Every structure is written in structure tokens, then in C-alpha cells.
Amino acid sequence: MKITVVGSSHGIPEPNRKCTCFMVEIGKKIYFVDMGTSGMYPLIDQGLNPDNVQAVFITHKHGDHTDGLISFVDLLTWYYTSANPQIFLPNLNIANAIDTWLEATLTAPKREINYKKIESGEIFNDGVLKVTAIDTMHCPDSHAFLFESEGKRVLFCGDLKNPKIDFPNVNEPIDLVFCEGAHFPVTDYMPVLENIDVKRVVINHYSPLFTPSAIELKNALEKRNLPVTLATDNMLFTI
Ligand SMILES: [Zn+2]
Structure with a gap:
């Protein structure tokens, strides 16, 4: 499994972030988690x-995780018309909003896009990748995603309220976890990460305010290997 961090910034873009x-690649198959920036760019x-994109999974509704979906679906509609990914959304108002946008901006005819509302539990399994959605408390209908493929587990936490209360509960060992750092000091992950079976931690979505705490967490956890x-x-990241 190859995972490219297409966009690492918090709610606001930073220089070069x-x-x-x-973007997740497993063999030739491609999947996305969140589209605060369009997934077309890395493709x-x-x-x-783009025909190899199987699915897009959106953790929650906020624009820094969804705005890029508009241009992605725009290009699926009039140019990359043979691509047909499933697009998993926290709510279907987002699908209606994209429809309205495309009605206002496109002269090409609309096409059917395969949208699905995310419920908690297993939401996807194409025989290569299994995805489980886990409720979080960041905002209504926000989720973390557990990706399982080739005997590996990757956890995308999405945005959280605070890891002390809504860090996703996964009972099996995790090979890689992506943790956000925009809404609380990143050191708040310490009690959780010390007590779960995880091999590698990536902090993404960290803001300048909490970058010092991200470095503090890194130093503390690396002392524990x-x-x-x-x-x-x-x-x-390749696992
Ligand atoms: Zn966010």
C-alpha cells in the first residue's frame, strides 16, 4: 500500500501545504481520503x-476536506467520463451542492455520479481494500477510516474533538496512523498512542500554533521507539 500525502495543511493552506x-494506491487501484484539494492533481x-480510482472517502463536511471534490467531480462529468469511482460522503447535501454548482457552471450534460452516505461500520470492500468508518465527535457525521489491505492496517483519524475522548477505537495492531494536529495540542495524543499497538505515527493537518507540541510528541514517542x-x-509512505 502506497500513501501519498497530497495536502498536509490544516484548515488554511500554508506555503507549499x-x-x-x-491518495492511496494498492497495485493499480487508487483510493482517496478527503479532498480539501482536488485528487486530480496527483493523478x-x-x-x-483516473479510471483506476475506485473510491473517495470523505471524513467530514468541512471545506478543507471537501472543496477539491467540486473540481474532481467537474472533470469526471465532462472529461474523464469513463472513470466511475464511488464517492462516500458524510451527508448527501454535499452531492446536491456539487450538482447545483455544476448546473450553474457547466455547459456539458450532467452524468450519474455514484454517491453514498457513510454509516458507521464496514462501508467498502472490493476484495482488495476493506474500509471501516468509525464515528468521531469533530462535527455531525464525522468519521475516521480504518483501511485494511494485504494484511496491513492504516488508520486515518480525520479531525477529532480531542483524542482523549474520540480517538478511534481499533482493537487490532495498526501499521500506520495519520493524526490531525489542528484542534488541540498534539501532545494530547500521548496517553492514547502510548497504549495502543501502533508501529508508526504521522502527524498531518497541524497548524503553526500546535507545531511545537507536535515536535514535543515526536521527541517523547521516539524515546519509546x-x-x-x-x-x-x-x-x-509505503507499507
Ligand atoms: Zn479539518
């Missing part, structure tokens, strides 16, 4: 075929 988006940059990386755009 776009809003949240991850085009890397010469990948748990590697911690502060994500930047285009960083690639």
Missing part, C-alpha cells in the same frame, strides 16, 4: 489513469 487529501502529476513523522505535501 495544500488542504487535506491522501495528473504522476501520470496515473515509536517513529513519528510531521507530514509535508507529496510525502510518500
Whole structure:
């Protein structure tokens, strides 16, 4: 499984840091988590075929996780028409809003897009990747996602209220966890990460305000032999 951090920024873009988006590749199949920036950019940059995008999973409704979906679906509608990913949304108002946007801006005919509302539990399994949605308390209908493939588990926490109260509960060992750092001192992860079976931690979505606490967490956990990386755009993780 290859995971590219397409956008590592928090709610506001920073120089060379776009809003949240991850691209996951398993063999030729491609999946996205969040689209605060459009997933078309890494596909085009890397010469990948949009037809290979199987699914897009959106953790929650906020614009720094969804705005890029508008241009992504725009291009699916009139140009990459043979691509047909399933798009998993926290609510279907987002699908209606994109429809309204495209009605106002496109001259090409509309096409059917495969939207699905996320419920908690297993939401996707194509025989290569299984995805489980886990409720969080960041905002209405916000979720974390557990990706399971090739015997590996990757947890995308999404945005949280605070890890002390809504860190996603996963009972099996986790190979890689992506933790946000925009809404509380990143050191608030310490009691949780010390007590779960995880091999590697990536902090993404961290703001300048909480960057010192992210470095503090990294130093503390690395003393315990748990590697911690502060994500930047285009960083690639292979597990
Ligand atoms: Zn966010």
C-alpha cells in the first residue's frame, strides 16, 4: 500500500501545504481520503489513469476536506467520463451542492455520479481494500477510516474533538496512523498512542500554533521507539 500525502495543511493552506487529501494506491487501484484539494492533481502529476480510482472517502463536511471534490467531480462529468469511482460522503447535501454548482457552471450534460452516505461500520470492500468508518465527535457525521489491505492496517483519524475522548477505537495492531494536529495540542495524543499497538505515527493537518507540541510528541514517542513523522505535501509512505 502506497500513501501519498497530497495536502498536509490544516484548515488554511500554508506555503507549499495544500488542504487535506491522501491518495492511496494498492497495485493499480487508487483510493482517496478527503479532498480539501482536488485528487486530480496527483493523478495528473504522476501520470496515473483516473479510471483506476475506485473510491473517495470523505471524513467530514468541512471545506478543507471537501472543496477539491467540486473540481474532481467537474472533470469526471465532462472529461474523464469513463472513470466511475464511488464517492462516500458524510451527508448527501454535499452531492446536491456539487450538482447545483455544476448546473450553474457547466455547459456539458450532467452524468450519474455514484454517491453514498457513510454509516458507521464496514462501508467498502472490493476484495482488495476493506474500509471501516468509525464515528468521531469533530462535527455531525464525522468519521475516521480504518483501511485494511494485504494484511496491513492504516488508520486515518480525520479531525477529532480531542483524542482523549474520540480517538478511534481499533482493537487490532495498526501499521500506520495519520493524526490531525489542528484542534488541540498534539501532545494530547500521548496517553492514547502510548497504549495502543501502533508501529508508526504521522502527524498531518497541524497548524503553526500546535507545531511545537507536535515536535514535543515526536521527541517523547521516539524515546519509546515509536517513529513519528510531521507530514509535508507529496510525502510518500509505503507499507
Ligand atoms: Zn479539518
